[in-house]
Amino acid sequence: MTYQMESLTALADPTRRSIFERLAQGPQAVGELARGLPVSRPAVSQHLAVLRASGLVRAHAEGTRHIYRIDPQGLAELRAWLDRFWDQALESFRNEVHASAAPPGDKRNP
Amino acid sequence: MNDTNAAAPIRKTIRVEATPEHAFAVFTERIGRWWPPHYGLLSQPRHELILEPGIGGRWYERAADGTELTWGKVLAWEPPQRLVLAWQIDGTYQYRPDFMVEVEVRFLADGPGATRVELEHRNFERYGEYAAGMLQALDSAAGWSLMLEGFAAEVARAD
Numbered sequence: 333m334t335y336q337m338e339s340l341t342a343l344a345d346p347t348r349r350s351i352f353e354r355l356a357q358g359p360q361a362v363g364e365l366a367r368g369l370p371v372s373r374p375a376v377s378q379h380l381a382v383l384r385a386s387g388l389v390r391a392h393a394e395g396t397r398h399i400y401r402i403d404p405q406g407l408a409e410l411r412a413w414l415d416r417f418w419d420q421a422l423e424s425f426r427n428e429v430h431a432s433a434a435p436p437g438d439k440r441n442p
Numbered sequence: 443m444n445d446t447n448a449a450a451p452i453r454k455t456i457r458v459e460a461t462p463e464h465a466f467a468v469f470t471e472r473i474g475r476w477w478p479p480h481y482g483l484l485s486q487p488r489h490e491l492i493l494e495p496g497i498g499g500r501w502y503e504r505a506a507d508g509t510e511l512t513w514g515k516v517l518a519w520e521p522p523q524r525l526v527l528a529w530q531i532d533g534t535y536q537y538r539p540d541f542m543v544e545v546e547v548r549f550l551a552d553g554p555g556a557t558r559v560e561l562e563h564r565n566f567e568r569y570g571e572y573a574a575g576m577l578q579a580l581d582s583a584a585g586w587s588l589m590l591e592g593f594a595a596e597v598a599r600a601d
Contacts, residue, residue: 428476429458
């Protein structure tokens with residue numbers, strides 16, 4: 333739970349959200365990310381650190397550059413809760429449909 | 443940028459043994475009977491969950507003492523094929539008219555007397571700054587109990 337909440341809190345910041353959305357298009361280095369955003373490169377690095385800590389993005393080094401990409405595992409965690417909710421809700425919906433769909437003449441059908 | 447990995451909607455499909463008309467009716471008219479009971483946002487036990495038919499229809503929860511909490515509204519009402527709901531509860535448990543995530547449901551005939559129900563829950567990244575509160579609200583009522591129910595169901599199936 334804490335993990336998911338950290339993920340969502342990390343995305344609460346609009347700059348972090350746009351960084352995250354850019355990374356959703358493909359991996360990028362800090363410099364490339366900073367060029368497209370109205371914030372300084374150190375600020376981008378700080379935002380990336382928060383995204384990384386929350387499990388939403390990960391980085392690997394290519395020579396002297398750090399390439400950032402979305403961490404699919406972090407995203408999976410983020411969505412897992414709502415996913416489980418719908419599984420349960422739809423299962424319960426199906427039970428209700430079947431309970432109320434008895435054939436005509438069946439006395440159990442109100 | 444609406445259809446990225448980041449914004450990938452949740453999609454669920456379930457098949458029911460009923461006509462699309464019946465499935466649509468149960469989904470809408472009987473939502474209070476199948477919506478998981480502990481997923482209420484009122485501080486007291488939920489008495490009713492109501493979805494008013496038609497575009498603009500209100501989707502709301504009511505406690506036994508009459509207290510109501512609006513969840514959202516109907517954006518598309520096309521019985522028996524399609525329903526789109528706006529879910530307008532932010533992370534502070536409040537209804538906010540300027541906030542919404544969408545839930546689209548399609549009811550597709552799947553052979554005689556059967557329907558494939560396809561659900562898409564999208565835009566949930568919009569919870570943004572409200573997300574922590576939203577998850578907290580949901581979790582307080584349902585986190586562990588939901589997981590344990592899922593576990594129990596899985597155990598039963600494994601028999």
